[in-house]
């Protein structure tokens with residue numbers, strides 16, 4: 632299964648390596664799965680407006696990292712990874728994976 636229009640958003644943390652913190656788990660999942668995606672690194676100044684936009688879109692947990700895929704917004708890193716894994720056919724659960732918890 633291919634995933635379309637995938638964008639991961641997470642903070643660019645000053646003074647830390649680009650691999651630091653929660654965004655990296657999803658980044659590696661997408662990279663290892665060979666997904667064509669963009670990784671948008673944002674500043675804390677940019678976050679205010681982005682968070683407001685997530686709230687306007689009724690995203691239940693407006694935090695970073697989040698992934699936009701096929702017009703959906705996935706928040707919370709572990710649920711997002713479960714959802715992506717299932718869509719990629721790498722998670723053989725019969726459960727419906729919610730977009731967020």
Ligand SMILES: N[C@@H](CCC(=O)N[C@@H](CS)C(=O)NCC(=O)O)C(=O)O
Nearest residue numbers: 653682693694695696706707708709
């Ligand atoms: N359990 C969540 C934690 C998400 C979280 O708390 N993210 C922090 C950055 S590491 C955040 O978005 N902080 C800004 C905010 O809550 O407005 C996950 O795994 O994604």
